[in-house]
Amino acid sequence: MALPIRFCLLVCGLFVAAGAGAMTLTVQNEPHLAQARALVQEALRVGGLAVDMVDSPKANERRNVALISEGLTHIDMMPATPTRLELVRNGKLRMIPIPLDRGLLGYRVNLLLESRRDMLAGVRTAEDLRAFSLGQNVGWMDVEIYRAAGIPTKEIKDWADGEFALQMEAGFLDLFPLGLEETLTHFLPHFRGKYPQLTIDPHVIVRYPWFRFVWVSPKPEADEVFDALQRGFDKMVANGRFLRIWRQYRKPPPRGVFAGRVVIDIPNPFYGYDLVPPKYRHLLFEDGAR
């Protein structure tokens, strides 16, 4: 091929590449999801897709599901729920079952009033927990898990700033369980800013299969995104980049957290640990108790 023709093709190729630009994706973004968002961003890059990410609107789980199934959000990073799994089965949502929080979400520690810090000192089994009243946000899947285990659970609307402390003082609630790692690193200091009377229970950790996955819109325009994420996460898991990025943002709970705390396993009536495919299962946190 003549040199001028080659030159022209090169120039044209550069123009095409420049004109293609980055794909704009609407992605969930919340303060406690920094590591999840970083992992998704890296996976897309590694998967070969240049994207510009804009935040999806702040919403609860039901709205998140509606947004992503309608294609208004391209990617979110939420725990697996029966609703989401059902949508996946029906082709209305796509799931990449990589445990973004390494299964730590299934380790639940109870927030309670400082004045009643040792309320759970005698609790050893799930049956023992039935004497207490738990609070959870409306629509959370945890509600069904606790209720399936026979633990009374009430749904409240406002929790994100620790408002449940007032309901505890009113005697409406006793406990408000959240993920162990996110509570230690984010929620507890955040809640105590407004409600310093809150603390975490030092006696019990509840554990059930509970994973934060990556979810992708079922719309055709997200096909390329889904493929890129699959490729990217596979590569990141294989080359260890997944764990390296994870550790930049999160760290496993120190062994001391488990010392003196009884770990009570309760089943998740909707899925088990096998929801995480074998290729990602080694990412799950091992505390040695299971």
Place this chain on the structure above:
Amino acid sequence: MTAEPPWSDTRPRRPLYRQFIGQLFVPLVIAFLLAAAGTVFIGYRVELAAQVSHRQELVRVFSHALVKPLWDCDSMTSQGVVDALASLPTVSGAQVQDLCNNLSLKAGEGASVQTEQQQYSQHVIYVDQQGRQYTVGELTVDFHPASIANAALDMMWRYLVLFFVMLGVMMVGAILVFRRTISQPLARFQAAIRTGVGFGGDDLPRLDDEIRKHNDELGDVMRAYDELMVELASVIDRLRDNERALMEIARLDPLTKLGNRLVLEEELSGAVARAERQQTIGCVMLIDLNRFKPINDTYGHAAGDAVLKEMARRLSSSVRRSDTVVRLGGDEFVVIAENLQRPYEPQVLIDKLYRAISAPLEYDGHVFRVGASIGAACFPADGTNSVTLLAHADHAMYANKKREQ
């Protein structure tokens, strides 16, 4: 039977203010009814617009209230909002399409026949922190049919009552103003006129004062009337002067300036009546000149007239101021003497008259001597009315004349 004046009218009297009000009433009622109808129509349109605005605002407010629960996919709260909306008295039913849960949340009952005016729909849109809009549902509200017609009817009655009260006030005010500006000045004008012609008392207004008070059309009318009256008074004065002159001409003898037969009749009747009343004696003396005709025939009428005038003067100067001398015509004179105290006094007077008449008189170088035949009748002895007395005196005068001949 007296003839009625040309301006007399048998129809009932209609005062000016009644005519004024009567002619003002119908146009005013029409104007007020038109104003009332216009006001009600405008009120109806305003009420309609207000109702539409109110409904739109209601839908907007409830759409706003639904944003959060619909965004949160909280169908229970959304249902509560819809229930609250449907419980409003103006709302017959409400429905919201919950796109998140794919539910249709309803409350109340829709109207049987929906029109655009009764059904309002609005998308419920959530706007996130970045300004992006998300349609999370659609609110549809069915309102009860508008009761604006009834409201307009009520309003119309209120306005009609108000307008009729205003009309009444205006009519009363118009009557008062009319009476104050027209009727009362006219009444004072009438009273002033009566004062001017002698009907009024001291408490009645004077026309001059009324004219000074009114610097307007009514004042012009009064002024014109006043000028007319002045002119009329002048005419009447002239007529009276003329009448007085005519009366004098009719009662006086133009030659001697003595009274004539009319005066004789009046004076003699009066003298008889006074004599009867005062129990006095009076006499009437009929004087006929002798040898007068030859003077008249020989020296002319001018000489005769001069003799008559001189005789009149002598007779007048021979009697008292209270006595009366008249000329009957030709060479006949009559003297009426009243209040004669003594029975012989008439003869004394007759003798005095003879002497006065018989005295010579000069005229144009000639000396004339005339005589007289005098017949007297005294009252009440010789009669108590002029006819009888004059007849008696006439007989006596002719008897004397025969005796002298």
